[in-house]
Amino acid sequence: MTLPRLQRTQTQVLDVNPYWEYRLDTYRLDDGSERPYYYVHSRGSVMIVPILEDGRILMVRQFRYLWQRESLEFPGGGIPEATTPMDQAHRELQEETGFRASELIDIGDFNPINGITDERCSVFLALGLSAATKADNPAEQTEVVFLSREDIASRIASREIWDGQTLAAWTLYVTHGAVG
16 A cells, blocks of 8 residues: 655745744645645754763753653754754753763664654764863753663653653664663
């Protein structure tokens, strides 16, 4: 069985902010009728799985406004215009953890929620970590947490780690043989 392809006939930008655009597409069905499709257009994002030489993994704890609770996550963020995923991964790692990596390895990518956004999240393994200056960003306060692989698995099971992008990044990391 071949699934029908939906043909875009029009795109309208409804709202813009520094991180993404809210868009409305019109698409045509095989019977000729048209339907609306609302979604978030993004320049993409990055997540970083930082591994210290002793095997501990860096995560960040931060308050998430929409859920009104703290979240334990891998460092990451959106990709600004004219920036590559690799460059942004270096920047996010230093801004959120105060560490710099001598090596970033691309371990995969994913779409965080494919019915709502066209975002592509690139995931990097960060090795050769050294202390650097953590950026001061009042809108994004983070606490660095050092965990073992077992600690992370336990915190996923207890639902302390609940962020979908972190869960997807962890899956890519584990699937790639948990190198580092």
